[in-house]
Structure formats: C-alpha cells, structure tokens
C-alpha cells in the first residue's frame with residue numbers, strides 16, 4: 001500500500017514566523033506532528049511519503065504515486081484542503097482527511113469522501129483494514145478518547161529535519177479548565193491523558209538520534225493539566241539530559257497558575273524549558289468571568305508573569321479582544337498590561353466562535369452568529385464570525401491599532417528590556433546553532449541598517465551589552481522575531 005501524507009501550506013500568520021525563516025535558512029516553523037504520529041501507527045510494510053507543502057511543492061506525480069492520500073490541518077488550512085480535494089478528484093485518488101479542522105467542521109467539506117474524526121488511535125485498525133480491502137467508509141469516529149500510553153514515537157524519518165525551526169512532541173492531551181471559547185476541551189476533553197515519562201524520553205531520544213539539537217515544542221494544551229504527571233516527568237528529562245549531553249531547549253503551553261509553584265518552575269528551567277505560552281486573554285476581570293477563564297481572575301496577572309520570568313522562563317502570551325464585556329477602554333488596558341508585564345511575544349487576536357465550543361452554542365442561541373462567517377486565524381479580521389457587542393468598526397480598528405503599536409520598534413524594544421530586567425538567565429545554556437548565528441548576523445544588517453527603528457534597535461543592543469551581556473543572545477532572538485511580528489502587524 002502506498003500512502004501519501006500531505007500537510008497544506010500555512011498562510012503567513014503570527015505563528016508561521018515566515019519573516020524570520022528566510023533569515024535563519026529554514027522553510028517552516030514546525031512539521032505536522034499529527035501526520036507523523038499517524039504514519040507511525042500504519043503498518044510498517046506500507047510505503048509512506050510525506051509532503052509538507054510549507055517545505056516543498058506537491059506535484060501531480062506524487063499524488064498519482066499513492067493509493068491513498070491523507071491530509072490533516074487546522075482552521076488556517078481550509079483553502080489548502082479544498083484545493084487538495086480538487087486535485088485528488090481530478091487525479092482519481094481517494095483522500096482521507098483528519099485533524100482539528102475536519103473534526104469539528106467536516107460538514108463544510110462535501111468535496112471529501114472519507115473522514116477520521118477526533119483522535120486516530122482507536123480508529124486506525126479499522127481504517128487500515130478498510131484501506132486494504134478497498135472499502136473505506138465515509139466517517140470514522142469513536143466515542144471513547146484513547147489512552148495515549150500506547151502512542152508510538154512520530155516517524156521523524158519521513159522529514160528532512162534541517163528545514164524546520166522547532167520540532168514538536170506531545171506529552172498530554174486535554175485540559176481541566178473550561179474556557180468558553182476553547183475547542184481543545186471539545187476535542188480532547190477535561191481529563192488530561194498523559195504519556196508515560198519513558199514514552200516521552202523515547203521520543204526525545206529518537207529526535208536526538210535523528211540529529212536534532214535545537215528547540216522542541218511540547219505541544220500540550222496545558223503542560224500542567226496533570227501536574228502530578230508533569231512532576232514525575234521533569235526529573236527524568238533532567239537525568240536524560242545529563243546522560244546524553246542533549247542541548248535541546250523546550251517550549252510549552254501552560255495555564256497561569258504555574259506561577260503558584262515556583263519550585264516546579266525552577267525544575268522546568270533545570271530540565272531545559274526556556275519559554276512558556278500562557279493564555280492571559282484579557283486584564284478585564286469581567287471578560288475573564290464572562291469566558292469562564294476563572295483561573296486568571298483570582299490573581300495579579302502582572303505579578304504572576306514576573307514570578308514566572310524570575311525563574312528564567314520567557315513568558316509568551318495570548319490575548320483576546322471582542323468579549324461582550326469589553327468596552328472602548330480595553331485597547332489601552334491590554335496595551336498597558338502587555339507593556340508592564342514584559343510579555344514580549346504577545347499574540348493578540350479577535351475572539352472567534354469555533355464550532356463545537358460553548359461560545360458557539362451561546363452565540364447561536366442569541367442569534368449572533370454570522371451565517372457562513374468564514375473563520376480564519378484569530379489574527380485574521382474574519383475571525384470575528386459573530387456580531388460583537390462593541391461596534392464592529394471600533395473593535396476592528398482598535399484591534400489593528402493595538403497590534404501595530406505593540407510591535408512598533410520603540411514599544412517593542414522597551415518591552416523586551418522589561419522582560420530582560422525581570423528575567424534571570426538560568427538553566428542549561430543552549431549551544432548557538434549555525435542557523436541562529438546566521439540569523440543574528442543578518443538581523444544586524446536588516447534591523448540595524450535597513451529597516452525603520454534602527455535607532456531603537458542599536459539602543460537596545462547597547463543597553464543589553466552594557467547591563468546584561470549574558471542575555472545578548474536572547475535579546476538578538478527577540479529582536480529578530482520582533483521583525484516578523486512587525487511585518488504581520490503592518491499587514492493587518
């Protein structure tokens with residue numbers, strides 16, 4: 001059996017890091033972990049190829065080679081999946097689609113004949129049998145969420161690792177919280193299911209053996225969703241690092257209550273964690289209560305951020321505009337919060353009602369959903385697929401101007417300085433890769449000579465070298481990704 005796995009091209013967005021990739025001689029930020037994991041569950045004797053369209057073009061010959069084509073994607077891949085469906089139809093190849101986009105929105109794909117909805121582990125056996133007999137059904141789904149302790153390591157051998165900035169692995173699925181807008185809990189549930197520490201170490205080791213030395217994104221929805229399991233994992237990562245001399249660094253997502261356990265944060269840093277993404281959403285308590293993000297309400301969010309930064313973690317943050325409780329003062333409040341907390345990488349998006357979420361149901365009940373409203377990346381203005389309480393034009397204009405001011409050179413470097421002041425360079429030092437060094441040299445030219453904000457850039461370099469020379473490498477990385485965010489902000 002010949003199976004072609006296709007990952008559609010991701011449009012330029014906040015997370016794509018598109019404007020940085022060229023500078024560090026990479027083609028994509030992350031490879032498709034879902035497809036690599038499914039590939040590992042297919043029979044070993046099958047011939048499997050992967051085409052990541054962020055890295056290479058997909059040819060008709062590649063599609064014709066396959067008995068089946070499999071695709072996976074997220075909201076941003078909607079158009080790419082439709083295009084692929086059309087190409088498969090023209091070339092008479094059967095397409096099987098899975099992943100987050102079709103799991104909650106397969107009804108929008110009448111052009112696709114076969115779907116795997118939800119997690120594949122409980123479905124793969126039946127699917128393989130049907131593929132072999134040529135009797136593939138329209139839909140595969142299971143009411144039972146799979147145990148993840150049997151999930152094999154991803155098939156890294158299907159990739160050319162050199163094209164990627166970061167490698168993804170997964171330790172857990174699911175989150176115990178209940179944010180109204182979140183579709184993670186719709187897909188993966190409230191009870192976090194975790195791999196065993198040995199399983200994750202085996203995945204890291206397989207990456208190391210494949211030659212990976214750089215950043216690894218532990219793509220859990222909430223790394224501390226099952227904190228006891230995370231606590232058992234950390235000492236094993238530390239021991240593995242010592243045993244193998246691995247230089248990998250880690251980035252993950254976690255809820256803000258991580259700040260309540262400083263000892264745990266220190267252990268994360270010791271294990272090689274460098275950055276965490278926290279969903280702050282908003283400094284407005286009314287909006288937090290409205291979206292049921294209650295874990296963010298009983299605390300001083302700026303203080304929690306500083307506590308996390310003081311352990312050596314860089315805190316990246318997600319922020320949302322468009323809650324019913326938001327008034328016109330929210331733009332200034334978001335700006336002040338982000339600047340004061342030193343959240344350098346601040347992803348501000350517009351609220352979108354994802355299918356299957358409690359928010360989607362509420363807005364449907366209230367008659368506020370926009371029929372056939374396209375749902376894009378949440379930095380895409382089309383994300384706002386419902387009638388907001390605030391005047392739509394004021395909201396969209398306020399959003400645009402907030403993002404542009406956050407990434408204006410002077411504001412951005414000021415925020416980066418705040419972070420460097422709050423932070424302490426602890427934990428194992430990462431070896432600078434050739435591509436990072438290359439990126440640093442190019443950024444000196446790009447940001448220091450070519451682009452607007454030159455003066456702010458050189459001032460940032462000078463103050464860092466004078467006051468925090470040990471953090472110069474981090475400062476240069478922040479300057480470089482700031483360039484990407486600025487370009488994204490300018491395009492809004």
Ligand code: SF4
Pocket residue numbers: 175176177178179182183184185221222255279
């Ligand atoms: S904390 Fe994050 S992952 Fe958990 S429910 Fe809220 S938004 Fe979703």
